[in-house]
């Protein structure tokens with residue numbers, strides 16, 4: 595922790611950034627001081643420090659820039675993508691900066707602040723019925739791309755997804771733990787880009803580090819052992835039978851994405867640990883109120899999984915959990931259930947404890 599008694603100083607980053615896009619990545623790894631058992635050291639990698647506040651900023655800029663390099667995205671062409679929110683918000687930031695129109699398809703079940711964030715960043719949001727799940731929003735994006743000649747971002751299949759985690763997220767972990775012990779890295783999956791990118795690098799350069807994958811207990815697609823049916827282009831043919839609605843937004847769509855399949859096929863994780871929605875929410879709240887680290891439900895889920903691993907980890911083990919986004923994206927979700935707007939009894943009593951400036 596910071597030295598007590600000295601005045602905190604900073605010196606800038608030693609550079610000026612040419613655009614908001616250059617501020618993506620290099621997110622901090624932060625020590626956990628007030629949660630978890632004493633015999634281990636816990637860290638989190640806080641992806642909320644990205645400019646549009648999630649891990650998906652990385653993939654968004656890379657999908658667009660890879661398509662620009664390959665010539666598959668033309669100047670001024672409309673970009674379309676199916677997303678549970680963070681990819682859409684990241685793409686909206688990138689498209690705003692680079693001048694591409696963006697259309698996002700999203701199931702109505704994801705938090706409404708996500709829609710409004712995309713719209714204020716200039717995107718159009720086309721909602722799809724909750725009952726048609728992730729496959730529905732995915733197929734709508736394909737349909738729109740075909741009909742209007744738009745560029746489909748294809749986050750669930752594109753090589754640009756895991757590649758950016760290989761060249762940035764994983765490199766940052768390698769750099770930040772250089773010469774240090776790192777026993778476990780814990781992550782969940784949405785597309786699987788994070789785990790696949792990290793797996794490619796850590797398996798080679800830190801073979802002693804165990805990679806732990808987590809998924810919702812009531813939507814344990816990978817744990818079910820049932821293969822995903824998919825088309826020749828890797829896209830899902832149908833929804834996966836093991837899927838059930840879960841509150842961990844951004845995790846585990848109702849199919850096993852092609853990007854994640856690489857991790858399954860190449861054995862990029864050492865253990866698969868399910869986590870229940872309420873555990874995820876409780877962990878995110880603990881991180882906020884006991885560490886001052888504000889993350890979404892998937893961050894809570896990943897942290898809760900890390901705590902399970904920590905219980906039986908050897909003395910002195912070092913563990914790292916990915917925190918994919920910020921808790922502010924969840925104001926209307928169960929993460930904030932019971933977090934009141936009005937004063938409670940205790941707060942009212944405090945107000946009354948001095949004579950002035952009371953509420954009527």
Ligand code: PMP
Pocket residue numbers: 648649650678679680681782783784785786787788789843844845890892893918919
């Ligand atoms: N958490 C949240 C909130 C997300 O939006 C995502 C991405 N959909 C993830 C976790 C998972 O990341 P990845 O797609 O790299 O597996």
